[in-house]
Amino acid sequence: MNIKQVLDAKGLACPMPIVKAKKAINQLESGDVLEIHATDKGAKNDLAAWSKSGGHEVLEFKEENNVLKFWIKKG
Amino acid sequence: MTEKKRTTIILFSGDYDKAMAAYIIANGAAAYDHEVTIFHTFWGLNALRKDEHVPTKKGFMEKMFAKMMPRGADRMGLSNMNFAGFGPKLIKDVMKKHQAVPLPELINMAQEQDVKLVACTMTMDLLGLQQEELLDDIEYAGVAAYLADAEEGNVNLFV
Secondary structure (H helix, E strand, O other): OOEEEEEEEOOOOOOHHHHHHHHHHHOOOOOOEEEEEEOOOOHHHHHHHHHHHHOOEEEEEEEEOOEEEEEEEOO | OOOOOEEEEEEOOOOHHHHHHHHHHHHHHHHOOOEEEEEEOHHHHHHHEOOOOOOOOOOHHHHHHHHHOOOOHHHOOOOOOOHHHHHHHHHHHHHHHOOOOOHHHHHHHHHHOOOEEEEEHHHHHHHOOOHHHEOOOOEEEOHHHHHHHHOOOOEEEEO
């Protein structure tokens, strides 16, 4: 996986995870992967919906020690 | 890329919590790559007030209104459990604990994300608010300009 950037959104509340994800993904090229760590429970659905709407692909998602981790490929 | 989607929000309420909900949705929509407009009317205009005193020429009624309305987003009350002004202090403490973003920062963030903030000029006249008292870099318009944005809108909310 071509992970270009890791975004630490741990501890941040809605709407910050997607606002930060948007800022981060703007800096990337199509095909690059953005890794996001979040603790807001809503982020799981939020980031999945946001990726779909923006044409990005969630390659992987897992939860480790209450941290939600996403790997999102820019579309 | 297809044409950008559009979100329009009418902020009528001057309550801290309701304005916060409106601005969270606006920031979220901007992150969703929507073009976002928040149209502030009636008490919602207070969210756009500068928090410092701005000297202006006003009549008696307008001065009264200016005194009785909150000067800026941070001074707005809650729609529920306001407890004569103590409620906002409580909720701001709780927000800090949960790292929720306070309203003035949400408004800054919206401006950074190019959310279009519009003040309704008709209600500005009614409440005696002048352009100098409101934040910089906002737009002034009426119902027609709002409808022009809203008729192309995909999401449209009244708060």
